[in-house]
Amino acid sequence: MSISRRTLLKLVGLTALGVTAEKYVSVHAGSTSAKLVAKAIGAGKRLAGTKPAQKVRLAMVVDLRKCVSEQGCTKCIDACNKAHNIPDFGESKDEIKWIWKEPYQDAFLDQENFYMKDEFKNKKVPVFCNSCDNPPCVEVCPTQATFKRDDGIVMIDWHRCIGCRYCMAACPYGSRSFNWRDPRPFIKDINPDFPTRMKGVVEKCTWCDERVSQGLSPICVDVCPGKALVFGNLNDPGSEVRQLLKDNFSIRRKPGLGTSPEIYYLV
Amino acid sequence: MIEHAFRGNKRYWSWLVFLSLIILTGFYFYMRQFNYGLGITGMSRNVSWGLYIAQFTFMVGVAASAVMVVLPYYLHDYKAFGKITILGEFLAISSVIMCMIFVFVDLGQPFRLLNLMLYPTPHSLLFWDVIALSGYLLLNVVITRVTLDAEHKSTAPPKWIRVVIIVSIPWAVSIHTVTAFLLSGLAGRPFWLTAIMAPRFLASAFSAGPALLVVLCLVMKKLTDFDAGDEALKKLGLIITYAMCVNVFFILMEFFTTFYSGIPSDVSHMQYLYFGFEGKGKLVPWMWASVALAVVSLVLLIVPKTRENHRTFFVACITVFLSIWIDKGLGLVITGFIPSPFGKVVQYWPTIPESLITLGVWAIGFFLITIFYKMVLSIRMESEA
Amino acid sequence: MYDSGKIIAGLIIFAALFTSPVWYDVLNGKALQRPDLVLPSKENQKECVAAAEFMRRDHMRLLNDWRYEVVRKGETYFSSDNGKEYEMRFTKTCLGCHPNTSQFCDQCHSYVGVTPYCWDCHNKPRNLSIQ
Numbered sequence: 001m002s003i004s005r006r007t008l009l010k011l012v013g014l015t016a017l018g019v020t021a022e023k024y025v026s027v028h029a030g031s032t033s034a035k036l037v038a039k040a041i042g043a044g045k046r047l048a049g050t051k052p053a054q055k056v057r058l059a060m061v062v063d064l065r066k067c068v069s070e071q072g073c074t075k076c077i078d079a080c081n082k083a084h085n086i087p088d089f090g091e092s093k094d095e096i097k098w099i100w101k102e103p104y105q106d107a108f109l110d111q112e113n114f115y116m117k118d119e120f121k122n123k124k125v126p127v128f129c130n131s132c133d134n135p136p137c138v139e140v141c142p143t144q145a146t147f148k149r150d151d152g153i154v155m156i157d158w159h160r161c162i163g164c165r166y167c168m169a170a171c172p173y174g175s176r177s178f179n180w181r182d183p184r185p186f187i188k189d190i191n192p193d194f195p196t197r198m199k200g201v202v203e204k205c206t207w208c209d210e211r212v213s214q215g216l217s218p219i220c221v222d223v224c225p226g227k228a229l230v231f232g233n234l235n236d237p238g239s240e241v242r243q244l245l246k247d248n249f250s251i252r253r254k255p256g257l258g259t260s261p262e263i264y265y266l267v
Numbered sequence: 268m269i270e271h272a273f274r275g276n277k278r279y280w281s282w283l284v285f286l287s288l289i290i291l292t293g294f295y296f297y298m299r300q301f302n303y304g305l306g307i308t309g310m311s312r313n314v315s316w317g318l319y320i321a322q323f324t325f326m327v328g329v330a331a332s333a334v335m336v337v338l339p340y341y342l343h344d345y346k347a348f349g350k351i352t353i354l355g356e357f358l359a360i361s362s363v364i365m366c367m368i369f370v371f372v373d374l375g376q377p378f379r380l381l382n383l384m385l386y387p388t389p390h391s392l393l394f395w396d397v398i399a400l401s402g403y404l405l406l407n408v409v410i411t412r413v414t415l416d417a418e419h420k421s422t423a424p425p426k427w428i429r430v431v432i433i434v435s436i437p438w439a440v441s442i443h444t445v446t447a448f449l450l451s452g453l454a455g456r457p458f459w460l461t462a463i464m465a466p467r468f469l470a471s472a473f474s475a476g477p478a479l480l481v482v483l484c485l486v487m488k489k490l491t492d493f494d495a496g497d498e499a500l501k502k503l504g505l506i507i508t509y510a511m512c513v514n515v516f517f518i519l520m521e522f523f524t525t526f527y528s529g530i531p532s533d534v535s536h537m538q539y540l541y542f543g544f545e546g547k548g549k550l551v552p553w554m555w556a557s558v559a560l561a562v563v564s565l566v567l568l569i570v571p572k573t574r575e576n577h578r579t580f581f582v583a584c585i586t587v588f589l590s591i592w593i594d595k596g597l598g599l600v601i602t603g604f605i606p607s608p609f610g611k612v613v614q615y616w617p618t619i620p621e622s623l624i625t626l627g628v629w630a631i632g633f634f635l636i637t638i639f640y641k642m643v644l645s646i647r648m649e650s651e652a
Numbered sequence: 653m654y655d656s657g658k659i660i661a662g663l664i665i666f667a668a669l670f671t672s673p674v675w676y677d678v679l680n681g682k683a684l685q686r687p688d689l690v691l692p693s694k695e696n697q698k699e700c701v702a703a704a705e706f707m708r709r710d711h712m713r714l715l716n717d718w719r720y721e722v723v724r725k726g727e728t729y730f731s732s733d734n735g736k737e738y739e740m741r742f743t744k745t746c747l748g749c750h751p752n753t754s755q756f757c758d759q760c761h762s763y764v765g766v767t768p769y770c771w772d773c774h775n776k777p778r779n780l781s782i783q
Contacts, residue, residue, distance in 0.1 A: 170453050170455060
């Protein structure tokens with residue numbers, strides 16, 4: 001035998017290291033694999049201008065004075081559930097939620113407001129993923145499956161998520177859901193334009209990144225009958241969100257944690 | 268060396284068969300979990316980590332505790348630990364392997380495990396935990412292999428291994444520190460957000476781990492010719508006593524800071540754990556059992572007479588182990604999620620499949636420790652003969 | 653060599669077991685079925701996003717790359733070698749020309765014995781006639 005078992009094992013180990021290193025480089029050097037593919041087929045450059053312009057920080061303003069969720073309006077939730085193939089398991093253990101309503105006092109646990117009007121005390125606050133500017137979920141994710149886009153949207157790469165659920169432990173807003181079982185049989189009417197998920201991955205509201213990439217607003221914003229939801233670029237001084245924040249007093253959920261949530265509630 | 272594990276008496280083989288049956292049962296239920304998803308467990312949207320991660324946290328402690336025999340023996344040349352040092356290291360190997368299996372069975376997409384290596388993420392503590400644990404496993408595999416080999420050939424181990432052993436000492440501390448950081452670095456979970464999480468983990472590890480080692484030594488003394496030696500057991504007794512005192516002291520500090528400062532979000536978790544919150548408190552009887560066990564263990568350990576009597580010392584070690592298992596392997600992880608970020612109490616309790624999978628992983632640990640210790644004892648008997 | 657008889661017998665048994673699926677098919681009279689792709693009809697034929705030869709071998713890499721660009725970088729369009737731009741969307745761009753997955757994708761995939769799990773999450777578009 002010219003090559004000993006040990007030497008062979010060492011070689012295999014080194015090759016494995018090399019492969020890992022190549023993968024690492026390909027991810028961190030701005031998709032080398034993209035360049036490789038482009039080179040292989042001799043493809044030209046990508047279209048200019050498809051990348052979101054710099055200095056965009058998307059944000060959402062929820063005007064609770066206009067929101068009529070306490071009257072049973074669930075238009076935003078229904079539209080979202082339908083657009084994103086969110087299953088209905090009929091029980092809370094496996095539940096998946098992107099947008100849902102919480103009583104005012106629970107959504108703003110650290111705001112102790114007494115002697116409010118009943119109307120406000122019973123207010124149901126729509127809650128979403130806050131797409132934090134300093135997202136703890138992104139910080140803890142061991143595979144970068146959850147990440148922040150240039151425009152501020154916090155996303156999940158469902159192809160990469162290993163289902164460790166560290167992000168769920170890290171999210172201070174309880175915004176994340178896990179697919180405890182195969183969701184497909186529990187989706188009444190599948191929207192073919194949006195993927196369903198598989199068991200074992202985490203999901204959450206992504207501010208309709210698929211619509212935002214096409215220059216549209218999130219679907220909840222579009223369907224809100226009272227125009228209570230406003231979506232826009234916080235870095236644009238002329239945007240509607242900036243105007244609203246200038247003219248009104250706004251609160252955010254748990255700002256003291258330093259996560260910088262990007263959903264502002266007007267009360 | 269491994270050939271020694273294939274020779275044994277009837278009792279040895281029946282024990283291994285018994286463990287294999289538990290492992291197979293666990294494996295069967297893991298396959299069911301694999302097909303159905305983690306919904307087969309008691310975990311939910313609100314309590315998204317359960318028994319698996321709690322066991323992982325606990326076992327990291329047992330793994331780290333090997334340092335309590337390695338350090339006196341190699342750094343202080345404490346000869347009395349000569350017989351048990353390698354047992355501590357093999358205990359570390361078995362528990363690190365258990366830790367890795369517990370993390371694996373907790374994954375929603377286990378086939379994507381390698382993504383941890385393909386997309387290394389230094390800002391995630393889980394990444395560092397993978398490095399710390401696999402490094403620690405590697406160190407201990409090398410150390411046990413080289414030292415046991417030397418013992419087998421009745422020669423002195425090579426000099427370079429001393430360097431590896433010295434590296435393994437801070438490395439042991441690091442595995443439990445990083446595991447504590449995993450929890451204590453999360454701003455949104457006030458129950459874990461405490462700077463003494465890492466010290467508390469180390470104190471509980473340095474009491475529960477050596478306690479398990481003592482139990483194993485006393486059981487082996489009863490069943491085999493092995494005797495760890497009176498002096499070694501006495502010293503371990505002292506180590507366990509001090510570590511357990513520090514551990515209980517840390518828990519009391521958490522009590523003081525939480526309840527005296529009275530911050531509602533902090534209080535709610537402790538209240539749920541020890542007294543029940545909004546009328547719900549599934550863990551309350553367990554926690555008070557843990558408190559009672561801790562008190563009994565402290566009495567038995569602090570009184571020299573009961574600490575030095577093997578029978579009462581055995582009981583003391585069992586109580587230390589159980590008390591810390593309830594505190595760390597059940598209460599600590601789960602309570603971080605209760606109440607939820609919305610202040611709601613959604614309780615968690617492991618399901619039968621989940622418990623059997625957990626039991627299966629424990630059986631793997633015991634299986635490994637059995638064949639490792641068998642190897643060590645056989646080699647020693649051989650070289651003595 | 654010690655125990656050479658046992659070792660050789662063991663190797664023969666291993667080889668027999670390992671190749672048993674082949675023997676099974678041979679004995680059942682099943683010939684190897686070559687993939688039979690249904691390509692777009694002449695009048696519907698458009699240019700693919702890349703050369704057929706490249707696609708045949710590297711379509712999975714291209715798809716993976718598109719996924720990376722769309723999901724992680726928020727890009728939408730791919731400009732091809734032929735100077736045209738295509739939307740980086742598998743269900744629209746790819747299936748637009750190859751709507752029948754069982755006569756296209758599955759042919760080679762079952763031939764080489766791979767089972768990509770695309771359809772665990774992605775949906776086959778409604779307007780296409782797909783089994």
